[in-house]
Amino acid sequence: xxxxxxxxxxxxxxxxxxxxxxxxxxxxxxxxxxxxxxxxxxxxxxxxxxxxxxxxxxxxxxxxxxxxxxxxxxxxxxxxxxxxxxxxxxxxxxxxxxxxxxxxxxxxxxxxxxxxxxxxxxxxxxxxxxxxxxxxxxxxxxx
Numbered sequence: 448x449x450x451x452x453x454x455x456x457x458x459x460x461x462x463x464x465x466x467x468x469x470x471x472x473x474x475x476x477x478x479x480x481x482x483x484x485x486x487x488x489x490x491x492x493x494x495x496x497x498x499x500x501x502x503x504x505x506x507x508x509x510x511x512x513x514x515x516x517x518x519x520x521x522x523x524x525x526x527x528x529x530x531x532x533x534x535x536x537x538x539x540x541x542x543x544x545x546x547x548x549x550x551x552x553x554x555x556x557x558x559x560x561x562x563x564x565x566x567x568x569x570x571x572x573x574x575x576x577x578x579x580x581x582x583x584x585x586x587x588x589x590x
Contacts, residue, residue, distance in 0.1 A: 451479045453552040455543045458515050461558035465588040479529040481550050484512045485539040540576035559589040
């Protein structure tokens with residue numbers, strides 16, 4: 448039913464909860480998982496006016512994300528899935544939707560809130576936009 452799943456992660460506790468549901472996806476026919484981490488480009492727009500500092504910060508964030516993503520990839524491979532890891536830079540919801548289309552996934556598995564969680568909001572802004580604009584089904588894991 449869901450042979451290829453896109454699982455965006457910002458390495459928050461809620462996105463980690465989404466990973467805990469991978470076993471259930473195996474029963475739904477999932478064989479391949481695309482792990483995606485998006486480095487929010489808005490961070491660089493607000494923090495750095497110096498282009499070189501911005502590039503240095505982005506390079507450092509990519510290296511840190513790659514280490515964390517590799518850990519998640521090993522975990523999911525150990526569960527018997529084929530896994531592909533991707534790191535993209537841009538607006539998180541837009542990148543998730545772009546990767547959904549590029550990869551031809553059958554489901555997006557996403558946490559309800561990420562690191563920018565604001566108490567009292569029913570659904571995080573990234574997950575809310577993904578739910579509204581995704582071409583296929585989206586499974587939202589709440590905190």
